[in-house]
Amino acid sequence: MHKRRLGVVAAAAGIALLAACSSGNGTPTSTAGATTGAAATTPAAPVTITYEVWAGTQTPAMKEIAAAFTKENPNITVNVQELPWPQYWSTLQTGAQGGTAPDAFWMLAQQIRPYAAGGQLLDISDEIKAENVDLSKYPKAVIDLYDQGDGKIYGLPKDFDTNAVWYNKALFDAAGVAYPTADWTWADFRATAKALTKKGVWGTAAPIDYQSGYYNTIFQAGGRVIAADGKHAALDTPEAIKGIQFWTDIMKDGSSPTLQQMSDTEAETIFEQGKVAMYMSGAYWALQLYNNTALRPNIGVAPLPVGPAGRATVSSGIENVGFAGTKHPQEVKKFLLFASGQEAANIQAKSGAVLPAYAGTEQTWMSAMPDFKDLQVFIDASKYAVPLPVQGNAAEWQGLQTQYLTPAWNGQVPVEQAAKDYSAAIDKVLAAG
Amino acid sequence: MSTATRVPVRRRVRRTGTPTPTRRTRRRTDWWAVLMIAPATLGLAVLYLWPFLETFLKSFKGNALFGPSKFVGVQNYSNLISNDAFWHALRNSMLYTALVLLGVPLAVVLAALIEQVTRGRTIYQVLFFLPVVTLPVAIGMVWRLILNGDFGLLNWVLSRLGIPGEYWVADARLTIWAFAAVGIWMGLGINLIMVLFISGVSAISPELYEAWALDGGGRARQFRSITVPLLSPTIFFVVILTVISALQMFDLVFIMLGSVNNTAIDGSKTIVYLFYEAAFVQFKQGYAAAIAVVLLMVIMAATAIQFRLQRKWVVDV
Numbered sequence: 001m002h003k004r005r006l007g008v009v010a011a012a013a014g015i016a017l018l019a020a021c022s023s024g025n026g027t028p029t030s031t032a033g034a035t036t037g038a039a040a041t042t043p044a045a046p047v048t049i050t051y052e053v054w055a056g057t058q059t060p061a062m063k064e065i066a067a068a069f070t071k072e073n074p075n076i077t078v079n080v081q082e083l084p085w086p087q088y089w090s091t092l093q094t095g096a097q098g099g100t101a102p103d104a105f106w107m108l109a110q111q112i113r114p115y116a117a118g119g120q121l122l123d124i125s126d127e128i129k130a131e132n133v134d135l136s137k138y139p140k141a142v143i144d145l146y147d148q149g150d151g152k153i154y155g156l157p158k159d160f161d162t163n164a165v166w167y168n169k170a171l172f173d174a175a176g177v178a179y180p181t182a183d184w185t186w187a188d189f190r191a192t193a194k195a196l197t198k199k200g201v202w203g204t205a206a207p208i209d210y211q212s213g214y215y216n217t218i219f220q221a222g223g224r225v226i227a228a229d230g231k232h233a234a235l236d237t238p239e240a241i242k243g244i245q246f247w248t249d250i251m252k253d254g255s256s257p258t259l260q261q262m263s264d265t266e267a268e269t270i271f272e273q274g275k276v277a278m279y280m281s282g283a284y285w286a287l288q289l290y291n292n293t294a295l296r297p298n299i300g301v302a303p304l305p306v307g308p309a310g311r312a313t314v315s316s317g318i319e320n321v322g323f324a325g326t327k328h329p330q331e332v333k334k335f336l337l338f339a340s341g342q343e344a345a346n347i348q349a350k351s352g353a354v355l356p357a358y359a360g361t362e363q364t365w366m367s368a369m370p371d372f373k374d375l376q377v378f379i380d381a382s383k384y385a386v387p388l389p390v391q392g393n394a395a396e397w398q399g400l401q402t403q404y405l406t407p408a409w410n411g412q413v414p415v416e417q418a419a420k421d422y423s424a425a426i427d428k429v430l431a432a433g
Numbered sequence: 434m435s436t437a438t439r440v441p442v443r444r445r446v447r448r449t450g451t452p453t454p455t456r457r458t459r460r461r462t463d464w465w466a467v468l469m470i471a472p473a474t475l476g477l478a479v480l481y482l483w484p485f486l487e488t489f490l491k492s493f494k495g496n497a498l499f500g501p502s503k504f505v506g507v508q509n510y511s512n513l514i515s516n517d518a519f520w521h522a523l524r525n526s527m528l529y530t531a532l533v534l535l536g537v538p539l540a541v542v543l544a545a546l547i548e549q550v551t552r553g554r555t556i557y558q559v560l561f562f563l564p565v566v567t568l569p570v571a572i573g574m575v576w577r578l579i580l581n582g583d584f585g586l587l588n589w590v591l592s593r594l595g596i597p598g599e600y601w602v603a604d605a606r607l608t609i610w611a612f613a614a615v616g617i618w619m620g621l622g623i624n625l626i627m628v629l630f631i632s633g634v635s636a637i638s639p640e641l642y643e644a645w646a647l648d649g650g651g652r653a654r655q656f657r658s659i660t661v662p663l664l665s666p667t668i669f670f671v672v673i674l675t676v677i678s679a680l681q682m683f684d685l686v687f688i689m690l691g692s693v694n695n696t697a698i699d700g701s702k703t704i705v706y707l708f709y710e711a712a713f714v715q716f717k718q719g720y721a722a723a724i725a726v727v728l729l730m731v732i733m734a735a736t737a738i739q740f741r742l743q744r745k746w747v748v749d750v
Contacts (some may be wrong), residue, residue: 086687090713097499114716118499207694263603263695264582396715403699 047331048077051339052102054088057287061351065344069335076331078104096120096323103326104335107155107319109145109387110394115321116148122322123152127333137342137359142317145387156340157357159348160317161282162381163212163304165189166289170298171201171277180278180302186220186246189278189305193255196277204278205267206247206256208405210398211388212281215314218243220307225389226426233397233426235419242308244408244415251409259409280304283378287352290369301374303381315385317357355379397429485729491722498716509723519724521700522707523731525609529703530679530735532613533620537671540625544634545660547625558626565622573688576615577602580689602689605700612685612701620678624671633667634660662748669747673739680732681705704728 053062059082066078081102083091089111095101096115107115115121128135133156135143142157165180172179177195180188193203207213215225223239226232234240250256257270271279272292289299304313320339322332338344345358352368355378366375404422407413492509494502513519547557564572579586580601588598601611637660645655661668683705690698702710704724712721 093498093713093716114498118497120499208696209694259696260600260603261583263691263697264585264600266691266694393715396717399710399714402694402696406696406699409696 046075046077047328048079049103049326049328049332049335050079050081051335052081052083052088052092052105054083054085054106055353056082056084058348058351058353061348061353064347064351065339068343068347069338072338073331073334076335078335096325099325101323101325103328103332104320104322104339106158107146107321109316109319109390110398112146112154112319112321113148113390113393116150116152116154120324121154122324122326122329122332122336123154124156124322124333124336125151125153127337128153128156131337133337133341138340138357139315139317139382139385141315141382141385141387142319142357145316145390146319155319155321155336157317158320158340158344159354160315160357160382161284161355162315162378162385163216163280163282163313164377164381165278165280165302165304166271166285167278167300167302168271168274168276168295168298169300171196171274174198175201175277179300180305182303184302184305186217186305186307190246190249190253190255193250193278194253197253197255200275202257202270202276203255204250204280205262205270205276206250206409207262207267208247208259208401208409209267210401211314211316214244214247214405215389216243216280216304216312217246217307219312219314219386220304220309221246222307222309226391226430230391231427231430233423233430235426236416236423239309241415241419244405244419246307248408248411248415252411259406283355283375286355286369286372286375286378290352290372296371299372301372301377303377311384313381313385314388315382316388392430392433397426400425400429488722488725491719492726494719494722496717496719498718502719505719509719510727512720513723513727518699518702518707519704522702522704525701526680526682526703526705528609529613529616529682530676532610533616533675533679534672535613536617536620537624537668537675539617540621540629540671541661541664541668542656543621544625544629544664545656548634562622562626564619565626569619569684570688572615572619573685576611577689577691580611600697602691603695603697605697608686608690608697608701612682612689615685615689616679616682620675624675628671628674629664629667633664637663665747669739669743673736676735676739677732680728680735683709704731 051062051066053059059080062080066080070077092101092105096118101120107121112121127133138157139160142160146155146157148154167180169179175196175198177192180192184192189204196203210225218225218235218240221239221243223237223241223243224234225240227234235244251259256262257267257276262270265273267276267279268281268285268288270276272289272295274295290296304311320336322329322336326332340357342358342361345356345361346364348354348356349361349364350368352365355362355365362379366372366379369375400422404418404425408415408418491502493504493506495505496502543561547554550557582588582598582600582603585598585601587601591598599607601607641659641663642655645659650658682703686698686701686703686706687709690701705728708721708724708728711717711724
């Protein structure tokens with residue numbers, strides 16, 4: 001424990017020295033600077049770093065990125081390790097506690113807080129400065145999402161997602177309903193969903209889903225999930241309540257499968273089965289839907305409907321971060337910048353598995369799935385994207401959503417009441433810190 | 434007995450000063466025993482005792498994920514008992530345990546029946562044992578499909594019989610029952626084949642049954658008067674193991690409720706699921722440790738009670 005903290009301090013001191021050197025035109029003047037600088041500049045002994053990821057579909061692209069990095073830096077080998085999602089966070093947590101976490105790994109905004117506060121992540125702001133990384137190439141919503149307010153930068157976005165409406169043209173044609181237009185409104189969405197609902201087919205799916213569901217409509221109604229001060233929930237404001245009612249209205253109309261049906265079979269699966277005509281969700285489904293060859297020609301994408309206060313979509317993304325306890329901080333930082341850089345983004349884009357965060361690589365992503373003509377919608381959506389709310393112990397208060405919102409979805413409790421109760425519960429979590 | 438003999442030996446040794454053969458063998462045996470047990474003891478200490486102490490201490494500390502946590506006294510425990518979710522999870526775990534215990538008499542009857550089968554007995558044994566060697570994740574996934582409310586096999590069969598189906602794994606009133614059904618099915622392999630059948634039923638002397646048959650006793654009565662009493666120590670063992678593992682059930686909730694979007698999850702959490710959530714989803718280390726300690730106490734209490742009750746029904750064979 002003590003030894004590890006000492007190591008972190010030493011690494012931090014080294015970084016500080018290095019930063020001082022690079023600001024002085026990169027010419028080390030002091031002897032101390034020369035020794036620290038040596039590790040980064042001279043072709044040192046071969047180093048192997050580990051890079052841990054969870055998504056199987058993306059692993060080939062990650063290995064390709066690792067290989068491309070080694071080509072540029074022959075002395076650094078990157079070992080890509082894949083862990084299944086259910087084990088990823090528990091393994092990472094135990095590894096960080098025991099000082100054996102991977103050198104570089106994927107991070108989510110909902111999870112970063114305790115790691116950053118606990119000093120477990122490498123601050124790469126010096127490297128970003130030294131390499132003149134242009135932060136404007138990354139979606140601001142995602143950068144903001146990871147900002148811990150401590151002036152440090154722990155990682156750069158590797159990908160991002162926005163939401164739109166995936167729809168099944170065949171079901172529209174069968175019901176004789178016109179396809180959604182780019183400027184459709186909430187009222188249009190509700191009416192379309194109703195018109196599409198026939199025996200065995202639902203117009204849309206309305207699960208209790210924060211990221212691809214009600215958070216979007218709350219922002220579209222001019223509301224917020226968490227108040228601007230970050231200390232209170234704002235779900236019980238009239239605007240937020242309107243945003244939640246968007247979904248309960250759809251449930252009331254019978255335009256969606258029931259919550260029980262969507263608990264048994266995920267909404268996305270029901271959509272793929274051709275029983276749901278419109279599915280509001282993220283860009284991350286693109287490749288999966290594209291690979292469903294029977295469904296592929298029928299897929300269309302429309303922007304989210306315009307709400308009472310205009311357009312909005314929540315946005316988030318994965319960041320590449322490094323472990324503070326790594327033995328090779330310089331090499332890891334170098335890799336982190338590379339893995340979130342342009343070349344890596346292009347590799348990801350070509351695989352189609354995910355929408356890369358680096359600006360200018362979207363076209364490559366779209367060309368990976370040429371039969372989908374409307375993917376531009378997801379990229380345009382980043383203009384009105386807001387960061388996914390993740391204040392405080394987000395995993396804890398997000399986990400309370402089914403408990404408080406299910407009765408509202410099922411029409412047993414008025415939305416106002418459910419929103420008030422849920423807000424009070426979130427306040428309690430936020431107060432606990 | 435052993436101390437009574439050992440004491441005079443030692444005295445004699447001390448007085449004479451010369452090692453007698455008895456002394457040498459005795460000393461050496463003790464030393465070897467200690468040496469042989471040492472690795473296991475060490476393993477136990479390192480892998481169980483130490484983590485337990487760590488957990489116990491942690492349960493009185495704050496929730497900091499990394500670095501030192503401050504001492505918070507019994508706050509984690511008071512938070513726990515004032516949380517409705519805890520009592521709900523405790524109730525779920527107990528209901529699940531009670532239901533899974535119904536699998537024990539079932540296993541006893543099946544064990545006795547298999548003993549009667551003369552041809553193809555192996556087939557039955559293999560069938561009942563299969564769940565034991567199957568991946569729990571695979572079992573959970575398959576049962577999820579069978580129990581699916583819209584296109585599951587169970588509801589299809591029920592509809593053929595004119596019985597309306599249910600959302601077995603999407604309705605919080607039913608999930609624990611669904612878990613128990615799968616839990617019993619999974620437990621049958623171990624309880625029935627490994628323990629009851631192999632070491633219990635087949636160990637009952639055939640002469641007893643022959644004598645019973647000569648006396649003209651019926652099959653049902655034979656089961657009640659010979660098989661069950663003679664099996665009772667084994668049944669006791671099975672009950673103890675079943676209760677402990679049932680109180681620790683976590684995997685079925687995790688796998689069978691599938692996605693986080695399952696709205697039945699809130700009503701279906703078990704104690705260990707609550708622990709998992711606190712430790713690995715919400716990062717509440719101290720709180721999670723408190724849950725683990727409470728679970729240990731519940732298991733210890735349940736086991737102690739069973740040892741008490743045992744005197745009333747277990748036959749000394």
